[in-house]
Amino acid sequence: MTPTSSVPRTRPDALLRLLVAGVLALALGASTLLPVAGTAAAKEAVTSSSSSYLCTGYDACARAGYGHAGYKERGGTMYWNMYSGHNCTNYVAYRMVQAGMPNVRPWSGSGNAMFWGTSNSSKTDRTPEVGAVAWFRANRSGVSGSAGHVAYVERVVSPTEIIVSEDSWGGDFHWRRYSVAAGTWPDGFVHFVDSTPALANKTVPKLGGTPQVGASLASGRGTWSNRVDGVSRQWLVDGDAVTGATAKRFTPRPRDFGKTVALQVTARKDGFEPATAVSQRSAAVKRGRFATTAPVVTGTPEVGEVLTMTPGTMTPEPGRTEVSWFADGELVEGATGPRLTVTEELQGARLVAGVDGFGKGYVPARTRSVPTEAVAAPSVEVVEPARVDGTPLLGEELAVDPGTFAPAQAEVRYRWLRDGTRIKGAREATYPVRVRDVGTWLSVEVELVRSGYRRTTQVVEVDRAVRTTPELEVVTSGRARKAVVTLALDAPGVDAPTGEALVTVGGRQVPATVVDGAARVVVEPLRAGERTVRVDFLGSELIEPTSVEVPVTVLPAR
Structure with missing residues (x-):
């Protein structure tokens, strides 16, 4: 509502008109008739069932997320010469001023809501727009009273539905929903500002x-x-x-x-x-730029060997890659794959594998492996390994078969070892087993040597420790119906020979234990007469078995 010269703020018939409005509302069965001050009250009264209320009251609306644009604090001011406080016209005028318009009514004549559209016809159409004024003529059933109604368009839900904020003379502040379907669609939209205020x-x-x-x-x-x-x-x-x-x-x-x-x-x-x-x-x-990790080279850098390169990573995946090999920084011609056979020309050089990546829009990536050790000469290749022929027994001779190798012209060199220690002067292909070898393990180094090649050495071990052949002396003495047999065992290379022996006389056998090279047994009873004594030394870890037969005369019983 607006104060004008023809409509004073305080009217003498206000009370009568309030009573009439109340009676009419009760007669119509309205759920709520908003009270207003003066004659304007009847003109603006709207029932709560006329549209969908989203919230009521400045604070309640704010808590629900529906703002009042500061009108709660500024509503005491008259905007465009409208009545201050709860009043639809003053609230909407405030929103227009807030949007940048001056606080001067942009038309002459009455400011009642019913005149906003007709007094501003050049700015009024049927198109809803955020920031526009929703305008209702007077006496719209369920929407406006005799003075009409205006509201501020907050949201355009669709061409036939809007959400507005509004205030009412003598009533309260609301956010409401108007729609064609509900029969509450405005009579027009007044565009005072060209659409909603824009952010800058x-x-x-x-x-x-x-x-x-x-x-x-x-x-x-x-x-x-x-x-x-x-x-x-x-x-x-x-x-x-x-x-x-x-x-x-x-x-x-x-x-x-x-x-x-x-x-x-x-x-x-x-x-x-x-x-x-x-x-x-x-x-x-x-x-x-590609994110990269370096390739890795595996294998032995030796002439004749094959080296293998495993690529690193490049992120993102390049469109294409190229592999190269380098010898002391020089490109190896024709080497463009992940495997490289090391040739004699590369001997002495340190080898590096490289992977280069290329992709549209990227700087080419160049990755390099860690250099290998210097390429060594080839080794003499062992085709068939060497072996030792012969028995590791004192007095025997061992001989080395060097096997086969390439190149076949390689020189063969020997060095014999006793318990892993080289034997002075033992450099021949044959070796006579000596006393001091008894109880030890013999082996031989077979070295293959050829100019331009790295020497190859094999160590061939004899399959068991060296043993000795003993000398067994047997002394017999015939007694009445028995024989006394004495053994003396000498084993070169063994200081105190021990072991088990078996003494046989006339079909009777008696075991004997040799301790420190000697043993004595008595075989009885025996029949009188000439008998043969057989002594079998059964051998030990280091001593070979041996046997001796000697005669004995068994005397008759007395």
């Missing part, structure tokens, strides 16, 4: 990072004239939107090499038109 960009968004293929760029959001509710982003390459590139970060692609990148940010705030700002264009996107 104060500083354009900035890009963070280096414009390079494969390197992520970060985005700012810029600053705006009002605190925004949120922003959306669109990345641009040479001014064209990149499909799907709407995140906070953007990674230039290979196809973007040489082009510029910019960011378009659209800010949004409830009650305002979205606003868009574009960052400055970046410098031209540089080539990217």
Whole structure:
């Protein structure tokens, strides 16, 4: 409502009109009739069933997320010479002033809501728009009273449904839903300001990072004239939107090499038109760089051997790769695969494997392995290994068969060992087993030597420790119906021979234990007469078995 010269603020018939309005409301069965002050009350009264209420009251609406744009604190001021406080016209005039219009009514004549559309016909149409004034003629059933009604369009849900904020003379502040389907659609929309107030960009968004293929760029959001509710982003390459590139970060692609990148940010705030700002264009996107790890070379760097290269990694995957081998920094011609056969020409050189990666928009990647040790000469190859022929027994001779090897012209050299220690002077292919070898393990080094080749050495072990052949002396003495047999065992290389023996006389056998080379046994009973004594030494770990037969005369019983 608005104060005018024809309609004073305090009217003498106010009470009567209030009573009449109340009686009419009760008669119509209205759920609620909003009380108003003066004659304007009857003209603005609207029932709560006329539309969908989303909230009621400044504080309750604010708690529910529906703002009042500060009108709670400023509603005591008259805007466009409308009555202050709870009043639909003063609230909407406040919103127009807040949107940038002066606090002067933009038309002459009555300010009652019913006249807003007719007095501003050039600005009034049937198109809802956020920030426009929803205008209702007088006496719209369930919507407006005799003075009409105005509300502020907060949201356009669809061409036939809107959400508004509004106040009412003598009533309260609301957010409400109006729609064609409910029969509450406004008679028009007054566009005092050309659509909703727009946000203004104060500083354009900035890009963070280096414009390079494969390197992520970060985005700012810029600053705006009002605190925004949120922003959306669109990345641009040479001014064209990149499909799907709407995140906070953007990674230039290979196809973007040489082009510029910019960011378009659209800010949004409830009650305002979205606003868009574009960052400055970046410098031209540089080539990217692959993230790499070095290849690894395995194998023995020796003439005739094969080296194998296992590639490292390159991220992202390159379009193609090239393999090279280098000898002391010089390219090995024709070596372009993961395996390299080491030739004589490479002897003495340190070898390196290289993998180069290439991809559109990327600087070529060059990776190199750790250099090998210097390539050694080839070894004399053993075709058939050497072996030792003969028995490791004192007095025997051992002989070496050197086997076969390549080149066959290699010289063979020998060196005999006793328990792993070289035997002085023992450098022949044969070796006579000596006393001091008894109880030890013999082996021989077979060395193959050839000019231009690395020598090859084999160590061939004899399959068992050296044993000795003993000398057994047997002395017998015949007695009455028995024989006394004495053994003396000498084993070269063994200081105190021990072992088991078996004495046989006339079919009787008696075991004997040799201790320190001697043993004595008595064989009885025996028949008188000439008998043969057989002594079998059974051998030991280091002593070979041996046997001796001697005669004995058994005397008759006395």
